[in-house]
Each structure stands twice: as C-alpha cells, then as structure tokens.
Amino acid sequence: MIVLDLKDARPLYEQIVERFKHLILCGVLPEDEKLPSVRNLAMELSINPNTIQKAYGELEREGFIYSVKGRGNFVSSNHNLKETKKEELKQQILALVKEGEGIGLTREDIVTLLQNGT
Amino acid sequence: MIVLDLKDARPLYEQIVERFKHLILCGVLPEDEKLPSVRNLAMELSINPNTIQKAYGELEREGFIYSVKGRGNFVSSNHNLKETKKEELKQQILALVKEGEGIGLTREDIVTLLQNGT
C-alpha cells in the first residue's frame, strides 16, 4: 500500500504522509477505514515505529485521520479535505502561471498545454 | 537586490540561488552583467561568504552564471535557460492538473481559473 523511495531527498515520514493523503483524497481509503498499526507498518517498511508515529501525528494534525487509543488510526471524513486540496492546487497552478508570464509564457500556451499535453 | 527570509525553511544558499535565477530569467540582470563579489554580498546580507560561494557554485553548475578567477561572476546568455524554464514550468503545471483530476478538478476549472483568477 505504501512505497518508500530511499533515494528521495524528502524525509521518510513526509513521503508516508503524502502517500496517505493521496490515498485518502482519491477515496482508495474510505471514511473510518483503519490504517495499519504503527508497529505493523514499521515492520512492513523496515523502518522505525517512531517514523510512522511522526507521520500519523502529522496526518492527524492536518485532519486527515483521527486516532483512538488502544484501537488504532482511522480515516476522517474527506469531503472538506477535497475542497481544501482543490483550492490549494488551483493556487499552486496560478502561481506557476504567473511565474511563467514573467518569462514569456502566455495563458494561450497553457490552454494549448491542457488540450494536447505539450 | 537580494532579500533573505530567515523564517523560510529553505537554506539560505537555496534562497539566493532562486532569487538570482529569477533576476536572470526576467532580464533584470542582463548577459555578462557582473554579480556582487562573494565577500561584498556576504557583508551586505550579514551572512558567511561560504554561503554565497555555495550559491554561486550552484548557479554556475546550472549554467546561469560563469566565473572568472580574480575578476568575478557574470551572467550567462539566458535564451536557452528561458526555454528550459518554460518547459519545466509547463511540466509542473501539467503534473498539478493531473493530480487535481484525481479528486475531481476538471480542465474547465483550470481554464476558468486562468480567465478570472478563481
């Protein structure tokens, strides 16, 4: 379910966070689905349980999952998360487009890009 | 000319590199313009000369500037750099759009975004 890239410059816990965010936003992990336990996932990925805990802590802080002592971590409702993520993506795209305008990349170029991928 | 954000999570040398890249790509710094000397800029920014040297080394490695011993660092020709940067931006935008499609962000949404900024 989770794949790590040790050659990636980003920290392991960050990769785990991002991977779970994606799985949750795309609906692969439905609401109230139980995530792998801290110790299980650590075993599976051959990394330290503390690293998983750090990732889960971050996911909880950002509202993607909720945690129940003694039972496990579970997926939160993802409707609001989706809308937030959509807005975030739009702002990121807009920022890139604006950066491009400074060096001669037109909005027509972008529309063309969206149409045929070049 | 260069402004540092100490609260930024990114390393100082990386901020310097990005700032100069922007100034060069946008034409603020024309071809063969002389950059501030390592020691001068370090003084001005109140940071260590080694940090400037690291930034200049990176800019040279990436072809944005060239260095002449005893004289200084100078801006390279920026035509190819611009084209490369444009392609890079287009790929980044495309990647974000594809990510958005997975959670229900349509290409029409993007076109609307480009038209009126929302």
Added chain:
DNA sequence: CTAAGTGTACTAGAAGTGATAGTACACTTG
C-alpha cells in the same frame, strides 16, 4: 611592481533535523 579585490579550496565546529533504538505506560479487544 605593489596592493587591493577577486574566486577558490580547505579544515573545524555549532546547531538543527531525520532516523534509529529502547523503554515504558495506558487503553481496547478477544
């Protein structure tokens, strides 16, 4: 030629972050 300014290279150390290792405790479930 000399002095000042320049790029470059190197070592050393402080501080912060990421990851590991190990332990401990409270809670839930079977």
Added chain:
DNA sequence: CAAGTGTACTATCACTTCTAGTACACTTAG
C-alpha cells in the same frame, strides 16, 4: 489476563546547513 494498540520519553548517530578562519592564485588599479 494476554496481545495488540497509541503515546511519550530519552539517548544516540548521521547528515545538512551555516559559520569561522585560513590560505593561495589570479586580475586590476595605482
């Protein structure tokens, strides 16, 4: 009760960033 779970804590190692200081070769202005 036993096993599995989340959580918290300390200690340690490795790596990166940044600073500090030194040294040397080159170019230019005087």
